[in-house]
Amino acid sequence: MPVALSASLLQTAQEDVAAGIDRLFDRLLAVPADPRARLYEAMRHAAIAGGKRLRPLLVRAAGDLFHVDRDSSLRVGAAVEAMHVYSLIHDDLPCMDDDDMRRGKPTVHKAYDDATAVLAGDSLHALAFEWLCDPATHADPFVRAELVRELALAAGPAGMAGGQMMDLAAETSDFDLPTVTRLQQLKTGALIGFSVEAGAILARIPADGRRPLRGYARDIGLAFQIADDIMDVEGNEELAGKALHKDEEAGKATFVTLMGIERAREQARLLVEQAVAHLAGFGDEAELLRAIARYVVERDR
Amino acid sequence: MPVALSASLLQTAQEDVAAGIDRLFDRLLAVPADPRARLYEAMRHAAIAGGKRLRPLLVRAAGDLFHVDRDSSLRVGAAVEAMHVYSLIHDDLPCMDDDDMRRGKPTVHKAYDDATAVLAGDSLHALAFEWLCDPATHADPFVRAELVRELALAAGPAGMAGGQMMDLAAETSDFDLPTVTRLQQLKTGALIGFSVEAGAILARIPADGRRPLRGYARDIGLAFQIADDIMDVEGNEELAGKALHKDEEAGKATFVTLMGIERAREQARLLVEQAVAHLAGFGDEAELLRAIARYVVERDR
Numbered sequence: 001m002p003v004a005l006s007a008s009l010l011q012t013a014q015e016d017v018a019a020g021i022d023r024l025f026d027r028l029l030a031v032p033a034d035p036r037a038r039l040y041e042a043m044r045h046a047a048i049a050g051g052k053r054l055r056p057l058l059v060r061a062a063g064d065l066f067h068v069d070r071d072s073s074l075r076v077g078a079a080v081e082a083m084h085v086y087s088l089i090h091d092d093l094p095c096m097d098d099d100d101m102r103r104g105k106p107t108v109h110k111a112y113d114d115a116t117a118v119l120a121g122d123s124l125h126a127l128a129f130e131w132l133c134d135p136a137t138h139a140d141p142f143v144r145a146e147l148v149r150e151l152a153l154a155a156g157p158a159g160m161a162g163g164q165m166m167d168l169a170a171e172t173s174d175f176d177l178p179t180v181t182r183l184q185q186l187k188t189g190a191l192i193g194f195s196v197e198a199g200a201i202l203a204r205i206p207a208d209g210r211r212p213l214r215g216y217a218r219d220i221g222l223a224f225q226i227a228d229d230i231m232d233v234e235g236n237e238e239l240a241g242k243a244l245h246k247d248e249e250a251g252k253a254t255f256v257t258l259m260g261i262e263r264a265r266e267q268a269r270l271l272v273e274q275a276v277a278h279l280a281g282f283g284d285e286a287e288l289l290r291a292i293a294r295y296v297v298e299r300d301r
Numbered sequence: 302m303p304v305a306l307s308a309s310l311l312q313t314a315q316e317d318v319a320a321g322i323d324r325l326f327d328r329l330l331a332v333p334a335d336p337r338a339r340l341y342e343a344m345r346h347a348a349i350a351g352g353k354r355l356r357p358l359l360v361r362a363a364g365d366l367f368h369v370d371r372d373s374s375l376r377v378g379a380a381v382e383a384m385h386v387y388s389l390i391h392d393d394l395p396c397m398d399d400d401d402m403r404r405g406k407p408t409v410h411k412a413y414d415d416a417t418a419v420l421a422g423d424s425l426h427a428l429a430f431e432w433l434c435d436p437a438t439h440a441d442p443f444v445r446a447e448l449v450r451e452l453a454l455a456a457g458p459a460g461m462a463g464g465q466m467m468d469l470a471a472e473t474s475d476f477d478l479p480t481v482t483r484l485q486q487l488k489t490g491a492l493i494g495f496s497v498e499a500g501a502i503l504a505r506i507p508a509d510g511r512r513p514l515r516g517y518a519r520d521i522g523l524a525f526q527i528a529d530d531i532m533d534v535e536g537n538e539e540l541a542g543k544a545l546h547k548d549e550e551a552g553k554a555t556f557v558t559l560m561g562i563e564r565a566r567e568q569a570r571l572l573v574e575q576a577v578a579h580l581a582g583f584g585d586e587a588e589l590l591r592a593i594a595r596y597v598v599e600r601d602r
Contacts, residue, residue, distance in 0.1 A: 126457030
């Protein structure tokens with residue numbers, strides 16, 4: 001497919017998924033008329049109208065490969081996005097990265113307070129599992145149970161939370177390239193991997209048949225993180241909607257400090273090629289996944 | 302059954318469950334030889350050898366009613382205890398209740414640091430769902446999916462996290478008795494309710510057949526909280542293993558401030574009687590649940 005056509009495919013899908021996620025969050029996070037209202041408002045502040053919705057887009061794109069019902073993909077997308085947003089809320093706390101801005105808005109603890117931010121993150125974490133396990137997500141309880149198990153693994157100490165712990169340790173350790181790679185595979189790769197694999201789980205594709213998708217996800221996850229490290233050095237804070245140059249200030253080893261910016265850029269390009277090569281067994285229906293792979297190294301996130 | 306016999310039944314079951322939970326946590330929280338070691342050590346500090354394990358004991362006692370496999374009950378008990386421990390870790394943070402001692406030990410943010418405490422809580426939260434969804438918990442995916450859904454509801458903004466948000470609001474609001482009751486039903490009642498109901502879910506008892514257990518759980522949950530409020534006024538900090546008189550200092554409405562200590566004590570006694578009455582349809586096999594009901598108003602927690 002010509003690149004221009006593929007870019008327009010990506011834009012259409014991204015807009016559709018972003019609108020769907022906002023509609024779903026608006027409904028699932030309706031503010032109750034009781035003293036919990038502030039908690040829901042804080043969740044809405046962080047979750048609605050923010051980000052590029054990369055993870056829900058990946059669920060949709062992988063689900064489309066197997067003709068998965070799009071309402072199912074969207075619900076799983078909302079769950080993984082809730083998980084991502086909770087991690088951003090906690091990561092931004094003063095005792096963690098201490099960030100004031102996120103997605104061009106004040107962070108939750110700035111707009112509300114630290115305690116509300118802790119509870120809003122905790123609440124989105126629990127809701128992600130509640131939504132996955134609702135029969136509305138998939139009629140087959142085996143599929144729901146498998147989605148929960150994979151998301152829990154991707155989010156917990158063997159995944160995202162473990163990667164964040166390594167990231168804390170990175171400030172006082174000299175990590176080498178394999179360790180930084182592992183850190184990033186846990187911190188951002190695991191949730192990206194879940195998003196892609198979830199599309200196949202929804203279609204009841206057994207673990208064996210998901211291997212090309214896992215390879216694709218691993219490669220775009222790393223490419224994404226390298227692009228992020230490059231943006232941290234070269235990016236525009238206004239476009240990014242958050243503070244940059246934080247790794248540099250913290251003296252953390254990143255792909256850029258370990259490889260140099262030109263080699264890092266080249267590596268990201270190679271990873272995208274490799275990701276696309278994993279999809280060779282699929283035809284035109286994988287075009288959205290290919291377009292996403294190219295996009296992750298170009299986005300301003 | 303005579304009260305002395307029932308007390309010894311309780312003690313035996315409690316010791317057995319406590320030992321089983323510690324063994325399971327020791328295995329499930331094995332420290333990895335990588336930069337995540339500190340995260341696992343923090344989780345172990347909070348989770349192992351602590352508390353009375355009331356929630357796992359309730360899962361076991363309710364499961365025994367229906368001859369549920371005790372390894373299954375124990376795994377669900379570990380999941381609900383992980384959820385409880387995560388909530389204590391976050392609740393103790395400086396931006397929340399700011400507590401230095403818990404279960405007679407320094408709190409996680411005191412023994413480690415605030416960032417590690419946030420991530421240790423987040424990790425236990427995810428692990429609770431991972432453990433529930435493991436086929437080792439129950440062979441039937443329908444049961445696993447239902448357990449996850451009920452635990453997510455009990456832990457999230459419609460349960461525990463919502464109750465904690467109300468608790469924050471209680472410091473600046475004048476809550477009346479119905480509002481304090483609702484606060485406590487969410488904050489501690491929801492997880493206690495899950496623990497009791499999980500025993501029946503493991504035995505595939507449909508929602509209708511769980512009604513007496515839900516009534517029992519609601520009553521002991523409130524009795525438990527009233528006893529806690531009384532302990533906050535009258536208790537011994539050394540026995541309790543944590544700071545007391547905190548509600549008084551914060552000027553929060555509690556069952557004691559709203560009802561007076563004697564009426565509160567009487568109400569707790571009535572709730573225990575009512576809880577036991579819900580079990581009228583069960584015979585001797587419900588004796589452990591009856592013993593637990595009496596115990597919740599006597600414990601030093």
